Amino acid sequence: MPLSDTFIKQAKHSGKPAGDKHSDGGGLYLLITAVGKYWRLNYRFNTKQKTLALGVYPAVTLAQARRKRDDAKARLAEGIDPGVVKQAEKAAKAVAGENTFEAVAREYHNVKNSGWSEKYAAKWLRGLEKDIFPYVGRMQLTDITAPMMLNAIRKVENRGNRDAAHTLSQNSGQVFRYAIQTGRCERNPMPDLQGALQPVVVKHMSAVLEPLKVGELLRAFDTYTGQPITKAALQLSALLFQRPANIRKMEWGWIDLEAGMLTIPSASMKRTVAQKLNGRPHFVPLAPQAVEILRYIQPLTGYRTFVFPSTRGEGRPMSDMTLNAALRRLGYSGDEMTAHGFRAMARTLMIERLPGMHADVIEAQLAHGKSGPLGSAYDRADFMEQRRKMMGEWADYLDRLKRGGEVVQLKSA
CATH class of the missing domain: 1.10.150.130 (Tyrosine recombinase, N-terminal domain)
Structure with a gap:
């Protein structure tokens, strides 16, 4: 006797481990177990008895189950195994899912x-x-x-x-x-x-680039009334012109005050993973002025990992907002000067104002990609004398600007 919607809805599992089968005719039956109600179709193909799953009630209604049975019977009449067709459809869906x-x-x-x-x-x-x-x-x-x-x-x-x-x-x-x-x-x-999106307006990092203004900035550092290590970080940012992250994450273990050298491990540089693993350290010669600043703050943080530790707990470096916040506190807006702007300041003034400065040497000290005949050579320790001389001249020039001298003399052609 065919099944009815009312019977299917009211039918319960009897408790049999194998479940209860209720036939609808033509091989279609409803299997009721402890966990649900399932449509199944028994059929024979090439003398072999097989069972095809047609779905779960109530997601698949009685009418839908009967249509699935009739479709399967039609395939059997054409000599097609409906179970194989279902497996192919399932595989196609899986492949389609992988192609989203x-x-x-x-x-x-x-x-x-x-x-x-x-x-x-x-x-x-x-x-x-x-x-x-x-x-x-x-x-x-x-x-x-x-x-x-x-x-x-x-x-x-x-x-x-x-x-x-x-x-x-x-x-x-x-x-x-x-x-x-x-x-x-x-x-x-x-x-x-291409051409459909609005163009990106490239905004360079704000930086003080005029010698007179640089002198004012350096003098402003002396008026800073916040944490002494923040003041020292500002001063070293100008002297060393490294990336802000390399300044604030600087470790005492990287510094040799006697030799006047900061050695930043490759893993801490802005590089690809492969370059971090295989690259050389980045060397930053320390002018006497930089060594003096580091010796001043060594009693304050020398017993800790970071030269500029966070005030919020051990094991963390200075926040990436601290230096910019200090500049704002000194009256410099984000459109005037940023922590990253010290790099542009150094590059611009050394090229325009200091005689004998080679662009490739400056780029190497900035840890930029190198070009030209001197390119990669200046990233090797064997060529540190050129960098050491440059860093000393830059520190001396900043001292002169701070005192108010040499603010109009241009580098000779």
Whole structure:
């Protein structure tokens, strides 16, 4: 006797371990167990008895189960095993699931992140998770068009973050290129967006670049009434012109005061993972003025790991906001001077105002990528005398500016 909707809804499990079978005819039956109700179809193919799962009640209704039974019977009549068809469909869905934008993006991230810094890898994935996956993450790569990607990226652009929009476009393009390389799709739509996004307005780090103003800045340091180690960090930022992170994370173990040398390990430099592992340390000769400042604060922090430790607990360096906050306290707005601006200040004044300064030597001391015939040579310890001489001349020049002298003399051509 065929089943009815009322019977199916009211039927209970009897307690039998194997469950209870209720036939609807044509091989279709409802299996009721302690955990649920399941549609099954018994059929024979090539003399073998088989069972096909048709779904779970109530997600699959009685009417739907009967249609599934009839479809299976039609395939049997054509000599096709419905169980094999179902396995093929399941495999196709699995492959399709692997070809969505999100699946391929996460796979690409897993492949590449061992060669990225932890910070960059997290940022790369976080941007896609926030602004791309919600719109095209579940779509097949082959179905995604340039207008779809533009629509998602425009939402970021409309928030006023042009730089993030361009970064998302670039990172999405990496996903599509990887998909092409692994046979998931044949075309990358991202180049079609060229010119569609608003241009990024590059804003350079604010810096004091006029000698007279630099002298005023250096004198302002002497009026700083905050923590003495913050004042020392400002002074060393001007003298050493290293990246702010390398200043605030400086360790006493890196410093040889007798030799006048700061040696920053490769792992602490702004480099790729491979460069961090295989690169040389970055050497920063210390002028006598820098050594004097370090000797002054050594009694304050010399017993700790960091030269400029955090005030919020042991084992942490100075906050990345401290130096900029100190500059604001001295009356310098973010449009006038930043902690990163000491690098531009040093490079500009040394090139324009100090005779005999070679650009490649300055770039090497800035730990920038090197170019020209002197390029990589100046990143070797064997050439430290050129750097040591330069750092001494720079420190002496800052002293003269602080006293109010030599503020108009230009470097001779």
